[in-house]
Amino acid sequence: MPTVTMHVFRGDARGGDFKEYRVEADPGMVVLDLIHRIQATQATDLAVRWNCKAGKCGSCSAEIDGKPRLMCMTRMDLFNEGEPISVAPIRGFPAIRDLVTDVSYNYVKAKQVPPLRIKPPEPDGTYRMMQEDIDRIQEFHKCIECFLCQDVCHVIRDHEENKRAFAGPRFFIKLASLDMHPLDTVDRSAFVKDAAGVGLCNITKCCTEVCPEHIHITDNAIIPLKERMADEFFDPVVWLLRKFRSKKKQPA
Amino acid sequence: MANQDYEVHEHDVIVIGAGGAGLRAAIEAAAQGVSVGLVCKSLLGKAHTVMAEGGIAAALGNVWPEDNWQVHFRDTMRGGKMLNNWRMAQLHAQEAPERVLELERWGALFDRTKDGRILQRDFGGHRYARLAHVGDRTGLEMIRTLQYHGIHQGLDVYMECTITRLLKDGDRVVGAVGYWRESGRVVVFKAKAVILATGGIGKAWKITSNSWEYTGDGHSLALWAGADLIDMEFVQFHPTGMVWPPSVRGILVTEGVRGDGGTLKNSEGKRFMFDYIPEFFKGETADNEAEADRWYEDKKNNRRTPDLLPRDEVARAINSEVKAGRGSPHGGVFLDINTRRPADYIKKRLPSMYHQFKELAGVDITKEPMEVGPTCHYVMGGVRVDADTAQSTVKGLFAAGEVAGGMHGSNRLGGNSLSDLLVFGRRAGLYAALYAKDFGGTLVVDSAQVEQAARQMLAPFERTGGENPYAIQSDLQDTMQALVGIIRNEADLKEALKRLDVLKARAAKVRVDGHRQYNPGWHTALDLDSLLTVAECSALAALERKESRGGHTREDHPYTDDTWGKVNVVVRLKDGRIQVSREPLPEMPPDLKALFQERK
Numbered sequence: 001m002p003t004v005t006m007h008v009f010r011g012d013a014r015g016g017d018f019k020e021y022r023v024e025a026d027p028g029m030v031v032l033d034l035i036h037r038i039q040a041t042q043a044t045d046l047a048v049r050w051n052c053k054a055g056k057c058g059s060c061s062a063e064i065d066g067k068p069r070l071m072c073m074t075r076m077d078l079f080n081e082g083e084p085i086s087v088a089p090i091r092g093f094p095a096i097r098d099l100v101t102d103v104s105y106n107y108v109k110a111k112q113v114p115p116l117r118i119k120p121p122e123p124d125g126t127y128r129m130m131q132e133d134i135d136r137i138q139e140f141h142k143c144i145e146c147f148l149c150q151d152v153c154h155v156i157r158d159h160e161e162n163k164r165a166f167a168g169p170r171f172f173i174k175l176a177s178l179d180m181h182p183l184d185t186v187d188r189s190a191f192v193k194d195a196a197g198v199g200l201c202n203i204t205k206c207c208t209e210v211c212p213e214h215i216h217i218t219d220n221a222i223i224p225l226k227e228r229m230a231d232e233f234f235d236p237v238v239w240l241l242r243k244f245r246s247k248k249k250q251p252a
Numbered sequence: 253m254a255n256q257d258y259e260v261h262e263h264d265v266i267v268i269g270a271g272g273a274g275l276r277a278a279i280e281a282a283a284q285g286v287s288v289g290l291v292c293k294s295l296l297g298k299a300h301t302v303m304a305e306g307g308i309a310a311a312l313g314n315v316w317p318e319d320n321w322q323v324h325f326r327d328t329m330r331g332g333k334m335l336n337n338w339r340m341a342q343l344h345a346q347e348a349p350e351r352v353l354e355l356e357r358w359g360a361l362f363d364r365t366k367d368g369r370i371l372q373r374d375f376g377g378h379r380y381a382r383l384a385h386v387g388d389r390t391g392l393e394m395i396r397t398l399q400y401h402g403i404h405q406g407l408d409v410y411m412e413c414t415i416t417r418l419l420k421d422g423d424r425v426v427g428a429v430g431y432w433r434e435s436g437r438v439v440v441f442k443a444k445a446v447i448l449a450t451g452g453i454g455k456a457w458k459i460t461s462n463s464w465e466y467t468g469d470g471h472s473l474a475l476w477a478g479a480d481l482i483d484m485e486f487v488q489f490h491p492t493g494m495v496w497p498p499s500v501r502g503i504l505v506t507e508g509v510r511g512d513g514g515t516l517k518n519s520e521g522k523r524f525m526f527d528y529i530p531e532f533f534k535g536e537t538a539d540n541e542a543e544a545d546r547w548y549e550d551k552k553n554n555r556r557t558p559d560l561l562p563r564d565e566v567a568r569a570i571n572s573e574v575k576a577g578r579g580s581p582h583g584g585v586f587l588d589i590n591t592r593r594p595a596d597y598i599k600k601r602l603p604s605m606y607h608q609f610k611e612l613a614g615v616d617i618t619k620e621p622m623e624v625g626p627t628c629h630y631v632m633g634g635v636r637v638d639a640d641t642a643q644s645t646v647k648g649l650f651a652a653g654e655v656a657g658g659m660h661g662s663n664r665l666g667g668n669s670l671s672d673l674l675v676f677g678r679r680a681g682l683y684a685a686l687y688a689k690d691f692g693g694t695l696v697v698d699s700a701q702v703e704q705a706a707r708q709m710l711a712p713f714e715r716t717g718g719e720n721p722y723a724i725q726s727d728l729q730d731t732m733q734a735l736v737g738i739i740r741n742e743a744d745l746k747e748a749l750k751r752l753d754v755l756k757a758r759a760a761k762v763r764v765d766g767h768r769q770y771n772p773g774w775h776t777a778l779d780l781d782s783l784l785t786v787a788e789c790s791a792l793a794a795l796e797r798k799e800s801r802g803g804h805t806r807e808d809h810p811y812t813d814d815t816w817g818k819v820n821v822v823v824r825l826k827d828g829r830i831q832v833s834r835e836p837l838p839e840m841p842p843d844l845k846a847l848f849q850e851r852k
C-alpha cells in the first residue's frame with residue numbers, strides 16, 4: 001500500500017497554513033477517503049463537508065493542487081506517485097475552518113431570483129410538455145450546487161465588491177432554466193441585467209471548465225441570456241413573442 | 253451555564269430535517285399561516301433526498317391506464333408482507349399522484365411520454381411502470397424543486413445546526429436544543445409543535461449507501477422524549493450496491509438499471525433469480541427468460557421478471573449465490589445491462605450510473621457488466637405515528653419520511669419513499685400547524701432541561717484520556733454488519749447486544765480534541781449517542797421477532813409465521829431502559845381486504 005503525502009490547509013478566518021500528513025492509500029481511493037483517514041487517525045478535528053461520496057450532493061468542493069474539484073470524485077491514481085497533493089478550501093468564499101467555507105452568498109442570491117409563475121393548466125387540469133422542449137432545461141437541472149463555478153468566476157473571485165450585483169454562473173443557469181421553462185410566465189429581463197449582472201461576464205468559460213456535471217454553462221445559458229437581454233430589454237414585444245412561440249409548440 | 257450563553261428562537265412549528273419530508277412539511281405548515289423554522293445538519297439541498305435516483309412511485313396511469321391507487325396500495329402491502337399500517341399505505345397510494353403533479357406545478361421537469369405527460373418506469377414489486385423520474389437523478393429534481401419553492405414561502409432556515417434533545421413541558425414537546433456546527437454554540441428552539449424529518453439510521457452499518465447524517469437522530473430524539481418506535485427490526489439491504497473498489501463499497505446502484513432491462517448473473521453467466529422465486533410471488537413472476545424479457549414490452553400477457561422481485565428477496569438471493577461460490581471476483585454478482593440495451597439508451601436513461609462507474613470504478617457500463625452486492629439502505633422502522641395526522645404518541649411531536657414507521661411494513665418498495673415524503677410530509681406540516689394554532693396556555697421552556705442538554709454536549713471536551721470517537725463508530729459499524737446484518741440468529745443478536753453495552757461504556761468516556769468551531773470529531777462523538785441507541789433498538793427488536801419477514805431474516809426461524817403477521821414490535825423507554833413489546837396491528841377494513849382476494 002503506497003503512502004502518500006498530503007498538504008492540507010488548516011486554519012480559519014484569521015489565517016492558516018498547509019500541514020503535512022502522511023497517509024496510506026488503498027486501491028481506487030479518492031481524495032475524500034484520504035481526508036477521512038486523516039480525520040480518523042491523525043486530526044479528528046479536521047473540518048470538511050461531505051454527504052453522498054458519489055458526486056451527487058455537491059458538498060465536498062475544494063481546490064486540489066490548485067484545481068477546483070469535488071474531493072469525492074477525484075481519484076488518487078490521477079496524481080503522479082510520490083508527489084505531495086495539496087488540498088485547500090475553495091478560495092472564492094470566506095474561510096470558516098480548514099476545508100469549510102462560508103457559501104452563504106449563494107443562498108442569498110438563490111432567494112433573489114424571481115421564482116417560477118406558471119400559466120393555467122390545459123382544460124383537463126394537467127400540463128403537457130414535450131421532451132424536446134425540456135431537454136435543455138434538464139441539462140441545467142443537473143446542477144448539484146457545488147459552487148465550483150462560482151468559485152472560479154473571476155468577476156467575484158478577487159472582487160468582493162462585485163458580489164452585490166452579480167449572481168454568478170450557477171444562477172445564470174438557474175435564470176436560463178426558468179426563462180426556458182415551457183410553463184413560465186415571468187419576465188426576468190430587468191433582473192438578469194441589473195441584479196444578476198450578466199453584463200459583467202466576459203465569457204471566459206472558466207465556469208464551464210470546472211463544472212463536474214459538464215453543464216455547458218456559457219454556451220447554453222449565459223450566451224442565450226446575454227442575447228435575449230440585448231433584444232428584449234429594449235423591446236418587450238420580443239419577450240412576449242418568444243413566450244407565445246414556445247406556447248405554440250405545445251400540443252393541444 | 254448562564255442564560256446569555258445560548259440564543260433562543262421561537263416558532264409555532266419547527267421542522268427538524270430538510271430532506272423531501274422536512275421541506276414538504278415546512279411548506280405546508282407555512283401555507284397554514286404559522287411561523288416555521290426549518291433546521292438541518294447539512295447545508296440546504298444536501299439531505300439524503302438529493303441522492304435518490306430511480307423515481308417517485310405514483311399511480312398516475314400515464315403509461316399503463318390500468319394502474320390506480322388500489323393496485324398501488326396492494327403492491328405496497330404485498331411488498332411489506334402485509335405488516336404495513338394499512339391506513340398509511342392507503343393514503344399514500346391515493347395522494348401520491350396529486351403530490352407529484354404539484355411538484356410539476358412548482359417547476360419539476362420529469363421525463364416525458366410521447367404525448368407530453370410524465371413518463372413512468374418499472375421498478376421492483378410494482379405491477380405497472382409507475383415511477384415518475386428524471387433519468388436517474390430524481391431526488392435531485394425533487395429536492396431542488398422543494399428548496400426553491402420553499403425559500404419563497406417565508407420559512408426561516410437554520411442550516412448546519414444539529415438538534416441533540418427535545419424539550420418537554422409536562423407531557424408535551426415544546427421545542428428542541430442543539431448546536432451550530434460552525435461556532436459550536438448552543439441554540440434553543442421554542443416551538444408549539446415539532447416535526448421530525450431526520451431520515452434514517454444506515455450509518456450504523458459498515459457497508460451502506462447512507463451518509464454521515466444517517467445516525468438515527470430523529471428516532472432517538474423521539475424515543476428519549478417518550479415516544480414509541482415500531483418495526484425497528486426491519487432494515488432494508490438494497491440488493492445492488494457497488495462492491496469494488498473498496499472505497500466505494502456500498503454506494504448505491506439504482507434499481508432503475510433492472511427496471512430498464514438489466515439482469516443479474518452469477519459467475520457461470522446464469523440468470524440466477526429464476527431459482528429464487530418465493531411461493532408468495534410465484535403467480536405474478538415469470539419462470540423463464542423468454543417471458544421475463546417479453547414482460548418489459550407487454551405486461552398484460554407476461555409475468556414480471558424475477559430480477560424485479562422486492563428488494564429483500566433479491567438481496568437474499570445475491571447473498572446465497574456469493575456464499576455458494578458463484579460470485580463475481582470482488583464478492584458480488586454481475587449486473588448486466590451492456591449486452592441487453594444499446595449504449596445510447598443506457599447513457600440517456602442512466603447517466604449518473606454511467607458517470608459513477610466510469611469515474612469511481614473505471615468500468616464502462618455500456619461495455620462491461622457491473623459488480624454489485626447488498627448494501628444497507630433504508631430503515632422501515634421508525635416513530636409510531638397516527639396515519640392521518642403524522643402525530644407520534646407524544647403530544648406536539650410529529651414525524652414524517654424515513655424517520656416515521658409503519659408505512660412500508662417489513663420491506664419498502666423502491667420509489668415508495670419519495671412519494672411517502674411528499675404525502676406524509678404534507679400531512680405532518682398541516683396537522684402540526686393546526687395543533688400549534690390550538691395550543692393552549694403559554695409556551696414555557698424549562699432552563700434546567702436546556703442546561704442539562706448543554707452539559708451533555710460539552711462533556712467530551714472536559715475529559716482527558718478516553719478514546720477517539722471514530723474508533724468507536726467504526727467498531728459499532730463492524731458489530732452491526734457482522735451480527736445484525738441480512739441473515740440473523742439468536743446467538744449473534746445476543747452477542748451484538750453484549751458488544752453494544754461495551755461500546756456504550758466506551759462512548760461515555762469518548763474524548764475530543766481541539767475547540768468547538770466546526771469540529772467533526774466532536775460532532776461524531778455526539779452522534780454516537782443516537783447511533784448506539786438505534787443500534788440497540790434494532791438488535792432488540794430483531795431478537796424479539798422470531799420469524800422471517802421482509803427486511804428481517806432469521807436463520808433460526810426461517811419461515812414467515814401468521815401469528816407474527818398480526819403484531820408490531822414496539823420499543824419505548826421506561827425508567828431509562830429500552831423496553832420491547834408486541835402490539836396488535838390495526839385491522840384492515842373489509843373493502844380493502846377484498847382487494848387481496850380478487851386477483852392473484
Ligand SMILES: Cc1cc2nc3c(=O)[nH]c(=O)nc-3n(C[C@H](O)[C@H](O)[C@H](O)COP(=O)(O)OP(=O)(O)OC[C@H]3O[C@@H](n4cnc5c(N)ncnc54)[C@H](O)[C@@H]3O)c2cc1C
Nearest residue numbers: 269270271273293300301306307415451653654667669670
Ligand atoms: C442513494 C440512494 C438512492 C435512493 N433512491 C431512491 C429512489 O429512487 N426512490 C425512492 O423512493 N427512495 C430512494 N431512496 C430513499 C430516499 O431517498 C430516502 O429514504 C429519503 O430521501 C429520505 O428522506 P427524508 O426527507 O426522510 O430524509 P433526508 O432527505 O435524509 O433528510 C434528513 C434531514 O434531516 C436532517 N437531520 C438529521 N438529523 C438531524 C439533527 N439531529 N438535527 C438537525 N437536522 C437533522 C438532515 O440534515 C437532513 O436535512 C434512496 C436513498 C439513497 C441513499
Ligand code: SF4
Nearest residue numbers: 153201203204205207
Ligand atoms: S464565463 Fe462568465 S460567468 Fe463563467 S467564469 Fe467566465 S466570467 Fe464568470
Ligand code: SF4
Nearest residue numbers: 143144146147149211
Ligand atoms: S453549474 Fe456546475 S459547477 Fe456550477 S454549481 Fe452547478 S454543478 Fe457546480
Ligand code: FES
Nearest residue numbers: 052053058060072
Ligand atoms: S460528497 Fe457529495 S459531491 Fe462529494
